[in-house]
Amino acid sequence: MTSTALRGRAWKLLEMVTTPLLPSDYLDLVSPLRAGADLRGRIEAVHPETADAATVVIRPGRGWRGHTAGQYVRIGVDVDGVRLWRAYSLTSPTDRRDGRVTVTVKAIPDGKVSNHLVRRAKPGTLIHLDQATGDFVLPRARPAKVLYLTAGSGITPVMGMLRDSGLDDVVLVHSAPRPQDVIFRAELHRMVADGKLRLTEVHSDTDGMLDVTRLEELVPDWAERETWACGPAGLLDAAEKHWGEHGVPERLHIERFRPGVVVTGDGGEVTFSVTGRTADAGGATPLLDVGEEAGVLMPSGCRMGICFGCLTPLKAGAVRDLRTGEITEAEPGVLIQTCVSAAAGPCDIER
Structure with a gap:
C-alpha cells in the first residue's frame, strides 16, 4: 500500500x-496559522497612533502571500458573536523581517469593527484574513517625482508606500483637523529630518479645508508629478476636476474608501426574505448597512464596490447604484452589490 x-x-x-x-x-x-488552514492572523499588538486611531500588528498564517505597498486586506473579526468583514490598508513595509503585517485603523462613529479594533482588540486574538489586493500602488518603473495628497485616514495606504518605496523626490500634502490628529506624525517628521520627504500639513481647524487650488503655491511643480490621492470624497472629487482641467488626469491615481454618492433614490421598505425581517431605508443608505442594522447576517468585503464580496440576489423591486445612479430592477438571476446599492422604492433582498 x-x-x-x-x-x-x-x-x-x-x-x-x-x-x-x-x-x-x-x-x-x-495550530490555527498552519499551512493549508483557512487564512487567519493573530493580533500580536495594538499601538495607539492618535486618540481615535491605532496600528494593529498581525502575524498572518503560512498561507499569506505578501503584499505590495498601497494594497489593502479584508479582515474578518468576530464582534459580539457576529463575524464582520472590513477592508483596511496595509501600512507595514513589504520586507518586514519578522513576517508581521500592520493595518492602521481609525475608529469612526458607530463603526462596529473599527471601534472594536482600536479600543477592544487584545493580543492573542485570532482574526480571519483574505489575501492582499488593490491597485493603488507604485509602478515597477518608479517615477522621478511623486506627490501624495491625503486627508484623515487617507494617509494609511500612502504610509505603506513611504515606508517601502525609496523614492528620491517625494512630497506629501496632508490634511487633518489638528496636529495631534495627524496619524504617524512623529514618523513623518523624522522622514523630513532625514531628507526623505517634503511635508506640508494643513490643519483644517485653523487653516480651513484643504483646497486643491492651493497646490500652485504649496507644490509649484505639482502637474509634473505622478500623484496618489486618498481621503474624503470631496477632496478626491476636487482633485479629479483639478487634474482634468489642467490636462493631466492620467497622472492622478485615486483610492476611495467609500463610494461617492451621485444620485439617490426615494428609499422604501426593504424585506429580507430569508430571515423575514423588514426595515425602512433611505435613498442614500447602502443596503448592506440597512441589513446589518436590522440584524441580518450580510456578506461583505471592501464595502466600496470593488471586491464583489457582498453580491446578493434581488428578488423584487428596484435598487439604485449610489455611484452611477443606475437603476437595477429585479428579475431571475439578478445579483446586486449591497454595499453600493440603495433602495429605489420597496424591494426584497434574499437574505
Missing part, C-alpha cells in the same frame, strides 16, 4: 473518531 493510501485511510479513521467535527477542526485549535 502506498504512503498516500495509508494517509488517506488514517485520515478517514480520524474522521470517524472526531465526528461530528473534522480532524481539521481540532488542528485549527492547536
Whole structure:
C-alpha cells in the first residue's frame, strides 16, 4: 500500500473518531496559522497612533502571500458573536523581517469593527484574513517625482508606500483637523529630518479645508508629478476636476474608501426574505448597512464596490447604484452589490 493510501485511510479513521467535527477542526485549535488552514492572523499588538486611531500588528498564517505597498486586506473579526468583514490598508513595509503585517485603523462613529479594533482588540486574538489586493500602488518603473495628497485616514495606504518605496523626490500634502490628529506624525517628521520627504500639513481647524487650488503655491511643480490621492470624497472629487482641467488626469491615481454618492433614490421598505425581517431605508443608505442594522447576517468585503464580496440576489423591486445612479430592477438571476446599492422604492433582498 502506498504512503498516500495509508494517509488517506488514517485520515478517514480520524474522521470517524472526531465526528461530528473534522480532524481539521481540532488542528485549527492547536495550530490555527498552519499551512493549508483557512487564512487567519493573530493580533500580536495594538499601538495607539492618535486618540481615535491605532496600528494593529498581525502575524498572518503560512498561507499569506505578501503584499505590495498601497494594497489593502479584508479582515474578518468576530464582534459580539457576529463575524464582520472590513477592508483596511496595509501600512507595514513589504520586507518586514519578522513576517508581521500592520493595518492602521481609525475608529469612526458607530463603526462596529473599527471601534472594536482600536479600543477592544487584545493580543492573542485570532482574526480571519483574505489575501492582499488593490491597485493603488507604485509602478515597477518608479517615477522621478511623486506627490501624495491625503486627508484623515487617507494617509494609511500612502504610509505603506513611504515606508517601502525609496523614492528620491517625494512630497506629501496632508490634511487633518489638528496636529495631534495627524496619524504617524512623529514618523513623518523624522522622514523630513532625514531628507526623505517634503511635508506640508494643513490643519483644517485653523487653516480651513484643504483646497486643491492651493497646490500652485504649496507644490509649484505639482502637474509634473505622478500623484496618489486618498481621503474624503470631496477632496478626491476636487482633485479629479483639478487634474482634468489642467490636462493631466492620467497622472492622478485615486483610492476611495467609500463610494461617492451621485444620485439617490426615494428609499422604501426593504424585506429580507430569508430571515423575514423588514426595515425602512433611505435613498442614500447602502443596503448592506440597512441589513446589518436590522440584524441580518450580510456578506461583505471592501464595502466600496470593488471586491464583489457582498453580491446578493434581488428578488423584487428596484435598487439604485449610489455611484452611477443606475437603476437595477429585479428579475431571475439578478445579483446586486449591497454595499453600493440603495433602495429605489420597496424591494426584497434574499437574505
